[in-house]
Amino acid sequence: MYWWWYLWAILASVMALPLAVGSSSSSTGWWGWHGGAIIPVNQTLDFRLVGNETVLHQGWRVVTNRQIRMPSGRLVDFEVVGQRGTDQAVLVLAWHRATQTVTLVREYTPSVQQFMLGLPAGMVEDQKHDASDAWTAARAELLEEARLEGGIWHQLGERPTVMDKYSTTGFTVFLCIDPIAVAADRAPPRDAGEEGLEIITGVTVAELRTYIHDGNLTVVGGWAVQRALHKLKELGEIE
Structure with a gap:
């Protein structure tokens, strides 16, 4: 009647045994399959x-x-x-405490030939920025695209993250709290590919999550928003 309990006990005992795959020792933890044998997923393979x-x-x-x-x-x-160049990119979420809202941009996305929402973002460029580092690029892109500057800055994560297994570009996300609006004539000109870019202010957290759910942000943009919201919660800015 309870035969399945005995079967589960046997399987659990087997999974708990040290397994050797090309080694005399094995670590515990989550398990994966490789060549028909069960091995720890954190085992180093030679690529x-x-x-x-x-x-x-x-x-x-x-x-x-x-x-x-x-x-x-x-x-x-x-x-x-x-x-080309540094192969590094930045994204910035601008958070406004007084209104508990975010500033986004809406721009033409040639891959799908339509306008999509996103964060101010861009490449880390040697020729465009005073120094080829992510902090300089992030500040420059926020000023250029969203016409915002200053504020309290946080870099989210210690190292860049790639988009997928076939992409080498490293993305670094920044959170900027309470940046100040700048007149358009004081901001640098936008790139030719950013023609028609629109600044979207007053976006609530609930609206952000809906945009991500409905696919109105790119995958990278949605991921960056989630990282920034996690930091805002950590700072006590949102629940």
Whole structure:
């Protein structure tokens, strides 16, 4: 009648045993599958770049072929996409305490040929910014796109995060609390690709979450918003 309890007990006992896969020791934790054997998912596998990378396309985007020797010994070609220059990007969420709202931008998105919402964002560029670092770029992009400057700044995360497994561009998210509005004639001109960009003020947290849920922000923009909201909650700015 309770045979399934006995089966579960046996399986649990087996999972708790140290398992050796190419090693005489094993760590505990979550388990994954590899080659038909159960191994800890944090086990180091040997992936190696073979030879030199081959640039397939080089414009604003750079497409590179990387040949990787897999742990099994097979050679697999991967096409990875990055950005020319530093290959680093920034996103900034501007939070206004008095109104408990956020400033977004709405701009034309050529990939889907429509306007989408997003955060002020841009690449870390040697020629455009005084110094090729994320902090300088973040301040410059907030001023250029949202016409905001100053405020209290927080960098979210110690290192950049890539968009997906085939992207090399590292994204760094910043939270800026209570920036000050700047007249358009005091802000630097926007890039040609930002023609038609609109500043959207007074966006509530509830509206932000709806925009993410409905797909009105890009994946990277939605991820950046979630990181910033987590920081705002940590600071006691929101519940």
